Amino acid sequence: MAEEKQDAEIKIKEAARRVFLAQGYEGTKMRQIAEAAGVNLAMINYYFRSKEQLFNSIYAETFSQFIGQVVQLINESTPLEVKVWKIVDRYCDFLVENPLVPGFILSKQRVDGGEFFKKLDVRGVIENSVFKKQLAEETEKGNIRSTDPLQVITVILGSLVFPIMAQQVVSYVGGLDNKGFREFMEERKQIIPEMIMAYLKVK
Amino acid sequence: MAEEKQDAEIKIKEAARRVFLAQGYEGTKMRQIAEAAGVNLAMINYYFRSKEQLFNSIYAETFSQFIGQVVQLINESTPLEVKVWKIVDRYCDFLVENPLVPGFILSKQRVDGGEFFKKLDVRGVIENSVFKKQLAEETEKGNIRSTDPLQVITVILGSLVFPIMAQQVVSYVGGLDNKGFREFMEERKQIIPEMIMAYLKVK
DNA sequence: GTCTATATCGTGATAGAC
């Protein structure tokens, strides 16, 4: 009764990702994943040794996705102002399509002494970025003020991530339905870059 | 062997708050709370009927604290620009002192049809705010551009909440120790208001 | 590779003595 090859492994991982993202580590039960994947409970422990191992592989992938997007965008070779607009536009789209990712990533407090981050090689990813160089150059030319790139990046990320994570509260407070919330996020694509540039251009 | 009056109830609640904030609902075990409170496991079920009820009372309190701060700040009768600076300053301090609050609040996805929010009466809390009136007035006078107050508030909150929630990642990426991170947040108290005002003043 | 059955443990909650 062999399933087609071993795409059971893939189905398990996809199902696990859905459930873990929605309910977190402790909130997720192995039986839920089995059911969502349409496989037997024992199969999960056959392909992945344990719940923790299954979770870790999914966490690592999702973290890479979450931060990889940023790394890629800040290193593109577009002019500074265009780049700011592009980062916001792309990352906003990513978040709207993957609204559970930030909460999932940020919920896990990794206190393994930074071992996890080391493997992903993210230290200094901003220090060595094209984005940082561009900020320095434009400052040199007198076009913008001197600024810490990490501050700029975290303003962009925070401004986009927060409403996604707090969608329920934001929608309720603002009286927005789903359509209204999407429009709210679309409007942000314009506001955030304008705000960043307005700040930078004050000398 | 009566403890002094029934301050056991208070000790339980304080301990529960600490543990729930750090580990979330599912991640928290009743036995942990009992140990942290220095009371017997049975005592918790004596004072609070169940884990869920204990959690709910703490969640409600913490949510009020989280959003109550904002409501109060946006309704103060200080001039617009001063107010923006004050909101950022106060909320930043609050978050630095209570770094676990946002993750705790945002982790719970309340899908009780908005019943929870209704009780707290937060709908339209921005729509009816002094802050909104001030934005409208200054726009009228031609001092600032026309803007959605909800967009402004969520930029402020997001810019402050995100680095707090992502402290580990931000610190690692930026190569910051604890002292460096605190300085990073202090620097933000200046950057965020300047950014908001720079944006608003573009007509 | 896939299933059933089960071992083992941890959890929330309570009964009942004091």
Added chain:
DNA sequence: GTCTATCACGATATAGAC
């Protein structure tokens, strides 16, 4: 009000047949 002892259940994980 406070404790000990325990119940009832559900969780992860595995053994072992097919």
